Amino acid sequence: MRSYRQYCGLARALDVVGDRWTLLVIRELLEGPRRYAELLDGLPGIATNLLAERLRELEAAGIVQREDPAPPVATALYRLTERGEQLRPVVHELLRWGAPLMIEPAGTDEFRTRWLGEAIEALVNRSETEPPDVVVQLDTGDEPLVVEASGGRVHAHTGTTTEADVVLQGPPDAILGKLMGLLAPASAGAQGLTRR
Amino acid sequence: MRSYRQYCGLARALDVVGDRWTLLVIRELLEGPRRYAELLDGLPGIATNLLAERLRELEAAGIVQREDPAPPVATALYRLTERGEQLRPVVHELLRWGAPLMIEPAGTDEFRTRWLGEAIEALVNRSETEPPDVVVQLDTGDEPLVVEASGGRVHAHTGTTTEADVVLQGPPDAILGKLMGLLAPASAGAQGLTRR
DNA sequence: CAGCATCCGCTTTGATACTG
DNA sequence: CAGTATCAAAGCGGATGCTG
Numbered sequence: 565m566r567s568y569r570q571y572c573g574l575a576r577a578l579d580v581v582g583d584r585w586t587l588l589v590i591r592e593l594l595e596g597p598r599r600y601a602e603l604l605d606g607l608p609g610i611a612t613n614l615l616a617e618r619l620r621e622l623e624a625a626g627i628v629q630r631e632d633p634a635p636p637v638a639t640a641l642y643r644l645t646e647r648g649e650q651l652r653p654v655v656h657e658l659l660r661w662g663a664p665l666m667i668e669p670a671g672t673d674e675f676r677t678r679w680l681g682e683a684i685e686a687l688v689n690r691s692e693t694e695p696p697d698v699v700v701q702l703d704t705g706d707e708p709l710v711v712e713a714s715g716g717r718v719h720a721h722t723g724t725t726t727e728a729d730v731v732l733q734g735p736p737d738a739i740l741g742k743l744m745g746l747l748a749p750a751s752a753g754a755q756g757l758t759r760r
Numbered sequence: 761m762r763s764y765r766q767y768c769g770l771a772r773a774l775d776v777v778g779d780r781w782t783l784l785v786i787r788e789l790l791e792g793p794r795r796y797a798e799l800l801d802g803l804p805g806i807a808t809n810l811l812a813e814r815l816r817e818l819e820a821a822g823i824v825q826r827e828d829p830a831p832p833v834a835t836a837l838y839r840l841t842e843r844g845e846q847l848r849p850v851v852h853e854l855l856r857w858g859a860p861l862m863i864e865p866a867g868t869d870e871f872r873t874r875w876l877g878e879a880i881e882a883l884v885n886r887s888e889t890e891p892p893d894v895v896v897q898l899d900t901g902d903e904p905l906v907v908e909a910s911g912g913r914v915h916a917h918t919g920t921t922t923e924a925d926v927v928l929q930g931p932p933d934a935i936l937g938k939l940m941g942l943l944a945p946a947s948a949g950a951q952g953l954t955r956r
Numbered sequence: 957c958a959g960c961a962t963c964c965g966c967t968t969t970g971a972t973a974c975t976g
Numbered sequence: 977c978a979g980t981a982t983c984a985a986a987g988c989g990g991a992t993g994c995t996g
Contacts, residue, residue: 571866572875577858611970657853662773670767679768807989
C-alpha cells in the first residue's frame with residue numbers, strides 16, 4: 565500500500581495493516597501458526613500471488629515470522645510475532661463492530677467454522693454478564709468447534725469433545741445467535757444479534 | 761470495495777470500512793461534524809473525487825449522515841451516525857497499536873495538531889495509572905490544542921486556554937513523547953514512546 | 957467558492973497458468 | 977505443495993472542468 569504520509573498513529577497503522585486482505589491474513593494467524601496451503605484454505609477468494617506478497621510484507625514489517633522447515637522434509641510455517649499478536653485487540657474490536665452485520669445470513673458467502681471461534685471470544689469476553697460455565701459442541705460448516713466457558717472466560721478451539729453440555733447444529737447464522745443467547749443473552753440483544 | 765464474500769464479522773466489517781481512506785475519513789468525523797472543505801484539509805493526499813465517493817458509500821452504509829444546509833445560505837455538514845460513533849473503539853485500538861510507529865519523527869509527513877487529540881485520548885484513557893489533573897496547552901503544527909486531564913480521564917480539544925499548567929512547544933514527535941511522559945509515564949514506556 | 961464529476965496515466969488486484 | 981509469472985480489469989492519484 566502506498567503510505568498515507570501522515571504523522572498520525574491511525575494512518576501509520578493503516579500503512580502497515582490497511583492493505584486489502586492483510587487483516588484477514590492476521591485473523592488466520594491469530595488462531596495459531598499456519599502453512600501456506602492452510603492459509604489459502606482459510607482465505608477463500610485470495611489470489612495466491614497476493615497471499616505470497618502479503619506474507620512478505622508482513623514479515624518485513626515484523627508482524628509475521630516465517631519458520632523454515634527443520635532438516636527433515638516439512639513445509640514452512642508462518643506465525644505471528646509478539647508485535648503481530650498485539651493486533652488481537654484490534655481484530656476483536658472490529659469483530660465486535662461487525663457483529664450486527666452477521667445477522668444477514670451467510671447466503672453464498674464462504675464460511676469456516678474456525679472463524680466463529682475468534683468472534684465468540686471477542687463478543688463474550690467483554691460482555692457485562694459473565695457466561696455460565698458450559699461446554700458447547702458446534703457442528704456447522706467445514707469442521708466441528710468446541711466452545712468452553714469457565715470462570716467467566718470463553719475459549720474456542722477446533723475439534724470435538726465427549727463432554728459437551730450442549731450440541732448446536734444448523735446454519736452458521738443460527739448457530740451464532742443461539743450461542744450468544746446461551747453465553748451472553750443481554751449482550752446478544754445489544755449487539756443486534758437477535759432474530760429479526 | 762469488492763466484498764470478501766465471507767461469513768465472518770471481520771470480513772464484513774472490512775467490507776464496510778476497509779477501503780483506502782475510509783477509516784481516516786471517520787477519524788476526522790470522530791472529532792465532530794465537518795464540511796467538505798474541512799475534510800479535504802484534514803485528509804491531505806486524498807483526491808477530491810475519492811472523498812466524495814467515500815462519503816457517499818459511508819452514507820449508504822448508515823455510518824455518516826449528510827446534513828443539508830438550512831434555508832439560509834450554508835454548506836452541507838457531515839456527521840457520524842450512532843453506528844458511526846461506535847467505530848471509536850476500533851479507531852482507538854488502531855491508534856494504540858500504531859503508537860510505536862510514531863517514534864519515527866514526522867519528517868515530510870503531513871501533520872495536523874488535531875490528530876494528536878484522539879491519539880492522546882486513546883493512549884491515556886486506558887493506561888494503568890491515572891493521569892494527574894492537569895491542563896496542557898500544545899503549540900505545534902497547524903493549530904493549538906488543549907489537553908485536559910481530570911478525574912482520571914483525558915479530553916482534548918482544539919483552541920487555547922489561559923489556565924494551562926504546562927505549555928508544550930516543538931515538533932509533533934517530541935510533543936507526543938513529553939505529553940505521554942506527563943500523563944502516563946508507565947504507559948509511555950510500554951508503548952515504546954520513549955526516546956531511542 | 958464549495959462540492960462534486962470527468963478524464964487519464966499509473967498502481968494494485970484477481971484469475972489463471974506455470975515451475976521447482 | 978509452495979509459491980512465481982503473466983495479464984486483464986479495477987481502483988487510485990492528480991489535474992481539470994462544470995454547476996449552483
